[in-house]
Amino acid sequence: AQNVPNSDWEKKVTEYFKEKLKENNATNWVPSLNDVPVHYLKPNSLVKFRCMVQDMFDPEFYMGVYETVDPNTNTRVLHFGKYRDVAECGPQQEIDLNSSQTVTSERQTFYCVPVPGESAWVKEGYALASQARVSPSTSYTPSRHKRSYEEDEDMDLHPSKQKEQHMGNSHYCGGDIHGCVEPKRLETEASAGHHLISPNCSPPLDLNFPLPGEKGPACLVKVYESWDSFKVNDVLEVYGILSVDPVLSIVNNEESCAVSFPTDSSALDPMECMDTAEEQRVHSPPASLVPRIHVILAQKLQHINPLLPACLNEEESKTCEYLYLTSLFVSNFMSELSPVRAELLGFLTHALLGDSLAAEYLILHLISTVYARRDVLPLGKFTVNLSGCPRNSIFTEHIYRIIQQLVPASYHLQMTIENMNHSRFIPHKDYTANRLVSGVLQLASNTSLVVDETQLEQGQLDTTGVHNVTALGNLITWQKVDYDFSYHQMEFPCNINVLITSEGRSLLPSDCQVHLQPQIIPPNMEEYMNSLLTAVLPSVLNKFRIYLSLLRLLDYSISDEVTKAVEEDFVEMRKNDPESITADDLHRTLLVARFLSLSAGQTTLSRERWLRAKQLEALRKGRLQQQKCVNGNEL
Secondary structure: OOOOOOOOHHHHHHHHHHHHHHOOOHHHHOOEOOOOOHHHOOOOOEEEEEEEEEEEOOOEEEEEEEEEEOOOOOOEEEEEOOOOOEEOOOOOEEEOOOOOOOEEEEEEEEEEEOOOOEOHHHHHHHHHHOOOOOOOOOOOOOOOOOEEHHHHHHHHHOHHHHHHHHHHOOOOEOOOOOOOOOHHHHHHHHHHHHHHHHHHHOOOOOOOOOOOOOOOOOEEEEEOOOHHHOOOOOEEEEEEEEEOOOHHHHHHHOOOHHHOOOOOHHHHOOOOOOOOHHHHHHHOOOOOOOOEEEEEEEEEOOOOOOOOOOOOOOOHHHOHHHHHHHHHHHHHHHHOHHHHHHHHHHHHHHHOOOOHHHHHHHHHHHOOOOOEEEOOEEEOOOOEEEEOOOOOHHHHHHHHHHHHOOOOEEEEEEOOHHHHHHOOOOOEEEOOOOEEEOOOOOOOOOOEEEEEHHHOOOOOOOHHHHHHHHHHHHHHHHOEEEEEOOOOEEEEEOOOEEEEEOOOOOOOOOOEEEEOOOOOOOOOHHHHHHHHHHHOOHHHHHHHHHHHHHHHOOOOEOOHHHHHHHHHHHHHHHHHOOOOOOHHHHHHHHHHHHHHHHHOOOOEOOHHHHHHHHHHHHHHHHHHHHHHHHHOOOO
């Protein structure tokens, strides 16, 4: 309101919020859609949302600046349309569609869902840190007379529709946000209409969550700047203005082509409306189900662990105070790393029925991450195949429950013939609704995927099943998923930690096979595993969670001196046993050494760690050889 058009007021808005949110714990005072129901939040208030970008819609045009006129007095008022879905105008005012002051602007819409497979302890951690005080919102009474910007623009392009509007119901705004006639009745009508229309008109809205059984709101996140810096599957935290105006649902239920959301470039042709009914339904769902957030600030999240320090955004994180606090946190934790690692190793050894070697490899697996890509090869992936698992779902189920308590996001994939043949693993483009339909493999970076192959029984894989197994294999080998766009496939790189449990060697590829050697056979597996989780203190569990998340973020390097020593060692090993030592063995041992060093809080490779890595690999291979002798050829 204080600025004329074309000034830098927009920059001032973002700067203002950046500064405010940097203040002590300010981010905790902003209510989050992740833990507060939408109906408890005040419309047009500042909210935040932790989410994954599931899809990106076409850019949307809106009225950045528009002018209203009072026909009686000819008084003109200029309005800004940023951060809104619906055009506001005062009593007895109408929008001047032909005003020379009108400015059309562009924004990008992301369809965002809560992070798939986010652990309960992560949700609880963020909810407990929140200091936002909210209660059901009753004060807001939206007017039915408000019009969407896209509707106004479309009117401009379709003069005949303007005429219909003038004849059908008044073009005047019947009042501002508080001053409209019988607002309660209008609001009730709007919601009642929505509930009446929806069931008869169309099937229930699919919120397009990648994983089955997920809860939480999906949101249409409207981004005004730097949208090119975000991509599908990015995990974001957005701060913005909540928009849940019932008029958005009314617009959605109108059959008229004139109110299509979003207004993409195709809608500029007055001769045709490109949006199908299905596309309108998907792109403009009822705001009560899919609220809109108009983004003021957005940042990509490196991690979603609430126990680790997080910054508002990467540039701002470089402030001296933040760097000091972060380094203090890291150095304090690093000083007690040894006992934490020892406790975690003990905990996982018990979980793996007394097998400490398997527990060592599980720790290395849980801190592994793709740190670079060389051509198509992802470096740092460490998929472990835990073979020798008891053939019942209880063991893997409990191992998964334990992993779920340690990592921020995970999913348990039961590899049954039924699941392989009937699940949708690969996201595909639906051209009718113009959206990306999600699949199980559309996961955020650093998600742990536990594949239970012990449940695979005899049967026939159909075409879908074969595609799904192939997609899983590609994910493991190349850390990428090829999304299906009908006429072509598009590669989406990913960074997913895959653990496969199986009886014999897995059908799927892996970087490392560890054969389980149980030292304990509990008479009651259920009881044994449950007592393990109840025995560990919450404070100790939190240390494990910080340990696994923090070590993934550390940098690592190998000095020239150590590189030379490793090369000489490899040549020596080849001399002694040229048959069994391959380049793959060297690569794997270097990976084991990398994660072994990081697991001890060391960011460079030492001779001691290299020798320990060789020792672990020798033990692991010895087991496989032993198993081969017992079972003939099976590994």
